[in-house]
Amino acid sequence: MNVFVTGGAGYIGSICTEELLNAGHQVTVYDNLTEGHRLAVDARAKFILGKPEEPGDILNAVKSAKPDAIMHFAANALVGESMTNPKKYFHNNVVNALKFADAAVECGVKKFVFSSTCATYGPPDRVPMTEDLPQRPINPYGEAKLMFEKVLIWYQQIYKLEFIAFRYFNAAGASEKFGEHHRIETHIIPNVLTVALGRKPQCEIFGTDYPTPDGTCIRDYIHIVDLAQAHMLGLQPGKTGFYNLGNGDGYSVRQVVQTCEKIAGKKILTVEKPRRSGDPPRLVASAEKAVRELGWKPKFPKLDDIVATAWAWHKKHPNGYAD
Numbered sequence: 491m492n493v494f495v496t497g498g499a500g501y502i503g504s505i506c507t508e509e510l511l512n513a514g515h516q517v518t519v520y521d522n523l524t525e526g527h528r529l530a531v532d533a534r535a536k537f538i539l540g541k542p543e544e545p546g547d548i549l550n551a552v553k554s555a556k557p558d559a560i561m562h563f564a565a566n567a568l569v570g571e572s573m574t575n576p577k578k579y580f581h582n583n584v585v586n587a588l589k590f591a592d593a594a595v596e597c598g599v600k601k602f603v604f605s606s607t608c609a610t611y612g613p614p615d616r617v618p619m620t621e622d623l624p625q626r627p628i629n630p631y632g633e634a635k636l637m638f639e640k641v642l643i644w645y646q647q648i649y650k651l652e653f654i655a656f657r658y659f660n661a662a663g664a665s666e667k668f669g670e671h672h673r674i675e676t677h678i679i680p681n682v683l684t685v686a687l688g689r690k691p692q693c694e695i696f697g698t699d700y701p702t703p704d705g706t707c708i709r710d711y712i713h714i715v716d717l718a719q720a721h722m723l724g725l726q727p728g729k730t731g732f733y734n735l736g737n738g739d740g741y742s743v744r745q746v747v748q749t750c751e752k753i754a755g756k757k758i759l760t761v762e763k764p765r766r767s768g769d770p771p772r773l774v775a776s777a778e779k780a781v782r783e784l785g786w787k788p789k790f791p792k793l794d795d796i797v798a799t800a801w802a803w804h805k806k807h808p809n810g811y812a813d
């Protein structure tokens with residue numbers, strides 16, 4: 491297929507692009523490089539430097555690529571930042587996303603694949619979380635993603651734009667070539683590994699008084715290549731709806747630090763800080779629906795393996811794409 495990947499220079503988009511190309515698809519990447527990196531774009535893909543705020547830029551890019559499918563990754567994705575700058579989240583993650591959906595309708599694109607998030611649920615009544623749980627986000631990031639999920643439901647019903655939306659839990663790990671490099675890093679695994687590399691003296695643990703066994707937040711980490719594989723399964727015609735992507739295992743922040751220490755073979759100094767606002771205590775997926783309906787089969791379900799691939803990439807690229 492001919493696939494138009496928005497945000498293909500970012501962490502998740504770059505590895506999905508790589509996997510699409512490995513599977514024989516053609517890819518056009520559209521990215522404005524505010525979060526992404528030009529070096530993260532696989533050389534086999536066509537690259538468009540996007541200006542999403544400019545009228546007509548998105549529509550013209552989609553028209554010129556004539557894709558069969560759009561995979562929409564371009565977004566801001568920091569829970570904490572969304573609590574202090576909600577405007578950024580509603581503009582980029584809703585208004586700009588709408589421009590891609592409109593362009594898809596206008597250009598007769600067959601499939602729209604959307605990066606959604608477990609943050610659309612808010613704190614769940616039970617774990618593991620299935621797709622039918624109520625969605626009550628507690629941060630603007632989750633709210634903006636939920637708003638766009640609703641757009642997709644109506645666009646499918648009325649414009650017949652077939653969509654599939656993946657609610658990611660915590661994407662982590664790396665492929666051999668591409669990995670996680672945010673200019674301002676807030677995610678736990680890369681932050682801990684930066685300490686292991688000796689580039690920072692210590693890492694912070696946000697909140698030790700949560701109602702969890704060790705008092706720190708619990709998350710479900712999913713390998714980035716497994717996530718990419720799910721997107722490819724989602725391209726099959728007729729596959730539509732919402733799917734959680736996670737492994738069904740919850741790890742606390744302290745357990746993540748211990749795993750990083752084990753894989754890197756280094757002691758990691760931590761300091762305890764107050765809670766970060768907008769963080770639900772426990773998010774663990776049930777991805778049974780994706781397994782059952784899409785035939786999804788994660789290759790790297792264990793946190794050890796996820797961290798090992800991240801560590802290998804960070805050791806090779808201590809400055810990320812700035813090298």
Ligand code: UDP
Pocket residue numbers: 569660676677678679681693694695696697707708709743766769
């Ligand atoms: N976290 C932490 N220290 C850090 C970064 C994150 O304690 O330096 C915690 C954060 O509060 C959350 C968990 O680790 O409970 C996962 O956060 P991350 O930002 O990696 O992903 P999120 O769940 O927000 O998407």
